[in-house]
Amino acid sequence: MGRYKTRISSHCLAMISICRQSNNRSKQKMRLEMIKSARIRLLSTALFSVIVLVVSTIGHGCLFADESGGGDTTIGTVLPVSGDLSTLGPGMQKAIDLAFELVNEAGGVNGGEISALHRDSGTSEQVGTDAASGLVNVDGVKIVLGAVSSGVTIAIAESVTIPGEVLHISPASSSNAITALADNDMVFRTRVNDAVKSQVLAELAVAAGYERVSTTYVNNAYGASLNESFIEAFEGMGGTVTAAVSHELGQASYVSELRDSAEGSPEVLVTIAYPDSGQILLREAAEGEFYDDYMFVDVTRSQTMFDAIGGNYFEGDFGVSPGAPASPGVEAFRQLYEERTDGDPSASLITEAFDAAAVLALAIEKAGSDDPVAVRNELRSVANPPGEIVGPADIAKALELVRDGKDVDYVGASGNVDFDEHGNVVSWMRVWYVENNTIIDSDIYALPGDEIDLSPISVDDPSSSRSGAPSSPEDEMSVKIGAVFPETGDLSFVGKDRHAAVSFAFELVNEAGGVNGKRIEALHRDSGTDPEVGKSAASALISEHGVPAIIGAASSGVTMAIAEDVTIPSGVLQISPSSSSSLITTLNDDDLVFRTTFSDVIAGQVAAELAREIGWDNVATTHVSNAYGTSLSTNFSDHFQALGGNVTAQISHDKGQSSYGPELKQAAVGDPEALITIAYTDSSHTLLREAVDDGYFEEFLFFTPAYTQELFDAVGADSFEGSYGTKAGAKLTPERKWFFENFANRKSGNIDIPHLSETFDAGLMIALAIEKAGSEDPVAIRDALREIANPPGVVVGPQDVAKAFDLVRAGEDVNYVGAAGLLDFDLNGDVTGTVEIWRIKDGEIGSTGIFVSPGDEIDLSSIR
Structure with missing residues (x-):
């Protein structure tokens, strides 16, 4: 537009x-x-x-x-859809939207509808305050829900909501420092504070039999507050805290902090860490055998985190999180959330988010206005006794009672929501534990001062069941390959399943006898979608574990940084399954860098041909300012102009900005008909919302990073209805079908994640090449790669792993045709392939069934 x-x-x-x-x-x-x-x-x-x-x-x-009443009401939310707590935000947004949906079905508030205007906090004080400021000063909201991190919530409160006399409710922040804010009674929360949580955590440690513990805590308001409260409570019960070590968000490694925490022979590590950082910290703690036992808190309660770490390191370890005993209200919410949002009803913080939205709507109705002070004055009257008890299943009834002038007492999905004089609530804490690397919620609930009995929980002795750690000579006799993919940062949504794809390939190889008589295993590391984090991870894999090859990374900028500074100087083979920058082709790499996806020359040309087929003559691009974005924008623009089109602007942007208004304003100069959007997923949440909400564009073309339903659910898919995108893809061959079916069944993988087949193929080809080379020498593996991937030879695919290895062991040539299609490496280690065109239809992303190579005719007439 x-x-x-x-x-x-x-x-x-x-x-x-x-x-x-x-x-x-x-x-x-x-x-x-x-x-x-x-x-x-x-x-x-x-x-x-x-x-x-x-x-x-x-x-x-x-x-x-x-x-005068009768107008619609907009509530601002500031929740993390990027950064270290990005796994929590989308579910909380869904819970808030669900609450408002139920309210609107019951007639709304004061004659109008209520809705949420979602903004990303980025798990960053600066990003969060910028987002809140925009909501208050630009969008005119009078009430803000958020954030998750206590540090972000406090920053927003002190800089935006308190000075602006805006009502502020956090559904997640628990720091004791929030209680002490000079807030004029304008800051509330539906999450229990650290004083309660830490007391129950200490009681759990005593119940588990621990006398000497150490702690590691995230260095912010939340972590420091919970750590301090826990130490006071545990030592007050006669326990000893041998060390309390802070850590920063986003570190590439936490080995130094783990060494410090392990001094003094503690029996257990109390881990106060966010999920993204926790993936790295806990993996290093387990693989380095710093601890046998661990205890966790609410923010560490992340199945995604445990899945990403893998293994069985944490069997029988305990944690605590706020949680209410089973009740009609709790069960009603779980059913509503699952049926209406398709979300996980056990996800962290969704109950508190729903309750915050529900009591807020009731208070607005009771106040007859969305004036912040008037709403504040009614919050306790709808949430606290006395009054008729209502819950998540009774929203319509509750609103009718309020309209009739009756008192209500809202008992929510998270339990009682009785606000004290500080705007705090007190709720039960629930004990959870890990079994078979899966989070299990127990039926044990406790309040401060309660005695905790763990006897109902029967889990094998953790010290004898840590199958994820090396435990036998057979485990030590294995070939280790590094896998570096983003578990954090702007592309974090792809990491878990790409790691799983590598593991799946190696499982098949081991079932066929392994490589050269040894098992093959992947050592998974986080690239952070950041060149420095990726380099540190790759360097540690080579220096500490001696891996001969690394699969990764996802983004071109990280792949190139690893290649130039780590793998090439170390003489280690590297294969990326998704980095497409044309700059990778020209690396001075001694033929050590390969990839199983095609370069941006192909992607840019097909996208340009698609844009012309749509009918656009003038377009602008915005691209992430790194090797991937710059390369793709240049290749697209060159081809689009060669086809007779005009590119009015190529505007770069950085990841993680709190606003992209200046870049969008520049891109809109010259009246382009559409915005060619080359942006990572997390950044797209903000960029696309602003592009539409602020009237810059209404037509878009997307690329692989945007191929995620969660993104369009968050920004409003109806605004992008009919938009097209491109990604690497191939027709459903028998090889491809076999991979997707078996990956989904055996690994419970999400087959919609881009470049999964290319990731699987990279792992399988490395294994075949090691067998062919009869060696783990990187140069020997490199020399064997083309021999097993290119003709001539017996054609084998993902379903033929045992056959392929038998042929190689018998001295026969094989030609691997993968789940991604043909993978014939040229002299630069590049492959060719087809581009799949996708689009948004009826709010859902999906394939058009069109697969093309550069120069092929694109016919959209049958699907328009």
Whole structure:
């Protein structure tokens, strides 16, 4: 919609922004039409003045309607969809939307609908405060829900909501420092605070028989508060804390902190770590055998984290999280959440998020207004006794009671939500534990001072069941291959399943007898979607474990950084299954860098041909400022212009910005018809929402990083209906079908994650090449790669692993045709392939069934 972008005054735009009372898409379209009309009228200065007057009048009318009742209500949320707590935000957003959906089905609040305007906190104080400031000062919201991290919540409260007299409710932040805020009773939370949590955690440690413990805690308000409270409680019960070691978010390694924490012979490590950092910290702790036993807290309760670490290191280890005993309200919420959102009803913090939204809606109805002070004054009256008890299944009934002037006492999905004088709640803590690397919620609930009896939980002795750690000579006689993929950062959504794809390939190889008489195993590490993190991970794999080959990374910038600074200087083979920058082709790599996906030369050309087929003559690009983004933007632009099109602008952007308004404004110059969006998934949450909400564009073309339903669910898929994208893909051959079916069945993998087949193929080909070479020498493996991947030879595929190894062992040539298709390496270690065209239809992303190579005709007529 760049061609409609107006140049009217900032005052006029501000009035339009004030008039926007919800994130409702129909209103958005009306606003876009208003902007379009305004642009036409700019031809006359006199008429322009009239427009300002009219829009100002509309804005005044909008505000008047809001004050007199009957207007829609917009609540701002600031929750993490990127950063170290990114696994929590999407589920919490769904829970809030569910609460408001139930309210609207019951007639809304004060005659209008209530909706949430979601923004990303980035698990960063700066990103969070910028997001909250935008919600309050630009979008005009009067109430904010968020954040998750206590440090972010405190920063938002002190910098934005308290000075702005905005009501603020956190569904997650537990730091004791929040209680002490000078907040004029404007900061509430539906999450139990650290004083309660730490007391029960200490009681659990005593019940488990521990006398000497050490702690490691994230160095922020949440971690420091919980750690301090735990130490006070545990030592007050006669225990000894041998060490308390802080750690920072986003470190490439935590070995130094683990060494410090292990001094003094503690029996257990109390781990106060966010999931993304915890993946690295706990994997290093387990593989380095620093500890046998661990204890966890609520933020470490992440199945995604335990899946990513793998193994069986934490069997029988305990944790605590807020949780309410089974009740009709709890069960009603779980059923509603599962049926209406397709989400996991056991996910962390979704109950607190739902309850925050529910009590907020009831308080707004009771106040007859969304004035922050008026709503605050009614929060306790709808959440605390006395009153008729209502819960998640009774939203309609609760609203009717409030409208009739009756008192209600909301008992929520998380239990009682009785606010004290500080805006805090007190709720049960639930004991959970790990069994078969899976989080199990026990039926043990406790409040401070309760005696905890762990006898109902029967788990094997952890010290005898840690199958993830080396335990036998057979385990030591294995070939180790590094796998470096993003478990954190902007591409974190792909890491878990790509690691699983490598593991699946090696499982098949081991079932066929392994390589050269040895087992083959993957050592999984996090690239962080960051060159420095990726290099540190790769360097440790080579220096500490002596891996001869590394599979990874995902992004081109990280792959190139690892190649140039680590693998090439070390003489180690590297295969990336997804890095597509054309710059990789020209690396001075001594033929040690390969990839199983095609380069951006192919991707850019097909995308340009698709854009021309759609009918666009003028487009702009915005690309992430790294090797991948720059290469793809350049290749697309060159081909698009060669086809007769015009690229009005190529605008770079950085990952993790709190706003992309300046970049979008630049991209809209020159009236482009569409925005060619080359952005990583986490950044796209903010970029795409601003592109649409602020009226910059309405037509888009996407690439592989955007191929995730979660992204479009978060930003509103209806705004992108009919948009196309491209990604590496091939027709459903027997090899491809076999891989997807077996990967889903054996690894419970998400087959919609991009480049899974290429990742699997990379692992299987490395194993075949090691067998062919009869050696683990990187150069020998490299020399054997083309021999097993390229013709001539007996054609074998993913379903023929045993056959392929038998042939290689018998001295026969094989030609591996993979799950991704043909994988014939050229002199640069590159492959060719087909591009799959996908689009958004009825709010869902999916394949069009069109697979093309550069120069092929693209016919969209049958699917439009």
